[in-house]
Amino acid sequence: MQDVLYHLNNTGDYVENKKISFHTVYEEFIEREGKATRAYATLKKYDSLYQTNxxxxxxxxxxxxxxxxxxxxxxxxxxxxxxxxxxxxxxxxxxxxxxxxxxxxxxxxxxxxxxxxxxxxxxxxxxxxxxxxxxxxxxxxxxxxxxxxxxxxxSEFLLMLSQAPTDQEELVRMLRISEEQLGYINNAESGHGLIKVGGALVPFINQFPRGTALYRLMTTKPGESL
Missing domain, CATH: 3.40.50.300 (P-loop containing nucleotide triphosphate hydrolases)
Structure with missing residues (x-):
């Protein structure tokens, strides 16, 4: 927006003197920012004209x-x-x-x-x-x-389940995961993983009992949901 104002000010017209309307600044800004921003700004400009359901x-x-x-x-x-x-x-x-x-x-x-x-x-x-x-x-x-x-x-809190080998390498460098801790996200079983809380890494095992209504409600495996 500052670039747009600078451009308009240097054409001889000045916003401070009210020789340029806000509509002019708006149109110039949208034109410079590209199609995606133009569509977004136009939508935001007119969204109040329609009643949402x-x-x-x-x-x-x-x-x-x-x-x-x-x-x-x-x-x-x-x-x-x-x-x-x-x-x-x-x-x-x-x-x-x-x-x-x-x-x-x-x-x-x-x-x-x-x-x-x-x-x-x-x-x-x-x-x-x-x-x-x-x-x-x-x-x-x-x-x-x-x-x-x-x-x-x-992020203060991260929960990691089993990760692909390429992802493990990057996570080890980024979060300083030890070899022992890596075992919890390397070919891990369902419900096994690592939790990062602040600067601490904590392994967890959370095997939720099957055959319960809550399990059927939460599972994403085909054939097991309600």
């Missing part, structure tokens, strides 16, 4: 972007993150704590716009009394992103 005041909310096409996925991610951040800010103002769970978080690191927004939001969540949890089945895609690696390294 979603109860945004609901205590529990679920955002599903599975069916978004490739052209809309970037815009959908940005709008979703913006809505979550606004809800976090509003809950903080009311003295409420917010829990955020992002499944398949690696999708956000495949796009520069959503990566930047998520990184900034992740920092703000902690300041606004919100706990954010990212979930992914394989951390390979996350570890390819420098931003994701920094977020992982600075």
């Amino acid at each position: 979603v109860d945004m005041s609901s205590r529990i909310m679920l955002f599903d972007i599975f069916d978004l096409g490739s052209q809309l996925k970037t815009v959908g991610m940005l709008v979703m993150l913006d809505a979550i951040l606004n809800r976090v800010i509003e809950n903080h103002r009311r003295g409420r704590r917010t829990w955020i769970y992002i499944d398949e978080i690696y999708l956000f690191f495949a796009n520069e716009y959503s990566t930047g927004f998520l990184e900034e939001s992740w920092k703000r969540f902690r300041k606004k009394n919100a706990a954010a949890t990212g979930i992914t089945q394989n951390v390979t895609d996350c570890l390819r992103s420098p931003t994701a690696k920094n977020m992982l390294a600075n």
Whole structure:
């Protein structure tokens, strides 16, 4: 935005003298930032014109972007993150704590716009009394992103189940996992893994009893769910 203002100011017109409207600045900014940002900003500009069929005041909310096409996925991610951040800010103002769970978080690191927004939001969540949890089945895609690696390294809590050999090497370097601890994420059985809490690494074994209603509710194995 500063670049846009500098460009406009040097054309002889000055925002301070009100010779340039905000609309002019807005259009110039969108034009410079590219198609994805233009679509996002345009959507945000006009979203208040339409009535949503979603109860945004609901205590529990679920955002599903599975069916978004490739052209809309970037815009959908940005709008979703913006809505979550606004809800976090509003809950903080009311003295409420917010829990955020992002499944398949690696999708956000495949796009520069959503990566930047998520990184900034992740920092703000902690300041606004919100706990954010990212979930992914394989951390390979996350570890390819420098931003994701920094977020992982600075997270206070990590829960790791069995990891692929390539992921193990990177995690060993990043988290300083010992050979003995590595055994808990190398070809590990279901329910075995490592927990990182602050600077400590703690092995765990959590074999949930089968044949119970809770197990059938939580399992993701085909044929075992309710």
